[in-house]
Amino acid sequence: MELTLQSRSPEETFQWGQKLAAILAGGDVVCLYGSLGAGKTAFAQGVGAGLAIREPITSPTFTIIHEYLLPTPKRDAARLIHMDLYRLNSTEEAEQAGAADILQEDTITLIEWPQIALPLLTDDRLELAIEGNGEQPRRLIFKATAGDWLCRWRQGEGQ
Ligand SMILES: Nc1ncnc2c1ncn2[C@@H]1O[C@H](COP(=O)(O)OP(=O)(O)OP(=O)(O)O)[C@@H](O)[C@H]1O
Numbered sequence: 240m241e242l243t244l245q246s247r248s249p250e251e252t253f254q255w256g257q258k259l260a261a262i263l264a265g266g267d268v269v270c271l272y273g274s275l276g277a278g279k280t281a282f283a284q285g286v287g288a289g290l291a292i293r294e295p296i297t298s299p300t301f302t303i304i305h306e307y308l309l310p311t312p313k314r315d316a317a318r319l320i321h322m323d324l325y326r327l328n329s330t331e332e333a334e335q336a337g338a339a340d341i342l343q344e345d346t347i348t349l350i351e352w353p354q355i356a357l358p359l360l361t362d363d364r365l366e367l368a369i370e371g372n373g374e375q376p377r378r379l380i381f382k383a384t385a386g387d388w389l390c391r392w393r394q395g396e397g398q
């Protein structure tokens with residue numbers, strides 16, 4: 240599966256995140272790629288809003304892992320984990336920070352800068368690469384490593 244979307248503003252990137260949230264379920268892992276300032280956190284904030292999380296979704300660059308409880312569990316998901324592994328240097332460091340332990344059936348996991356954690360992750364992931372930065376429009380390129388993501392996305396469009 241591959242799907243490319245356009246975003247002309249932070250708000251639009253946020254809205255795509257909200258839209259993805261409508262089809263996310265417990266156990267889902269979404270890897271967020273893109274350069275500094277591409278819009279990964281903006282997208283994650285949209286996912287948080289789409290899951291009805293009222294707390295602000297803030298960048299986990301310095302804290303590595305943020306956890307939010309869903310006010311109402313949705314599709315077997317009770318919590319959202321938002322990670323940013325930018326400041327870590329190895330798979331071992333990612334493991335020590337809890338990147339593997341955190342992947343639970345009742346959790347939706349978003350990972351910024353996921354490259355070093357790939358050996359720890361499930362084979363069934365949604366990977367989103369955000370291209371463009373600064374004031375340029377963004378291209379959001381979704382690729383699934385396995386599973387029925389495209390089917391889920393199309394069903395989501397019908398909602
Ligand atoms: N179309 C767009 N989509 C998203 N962000 C945009 C867009 N156009 C401009 N921006 C700006 O780009 C920045 C994106 O910041 P954000 O923190 O989401 O990036 P990031 O990819 O998480 O970076 P980092 O790797 O540092 O965590 C914001 O300042 C936002 O206002």
Ligand SMILES: [Mg+2]
Binds near residue numbers: 279280281298323351
């Ligand atoms: Mg970020």
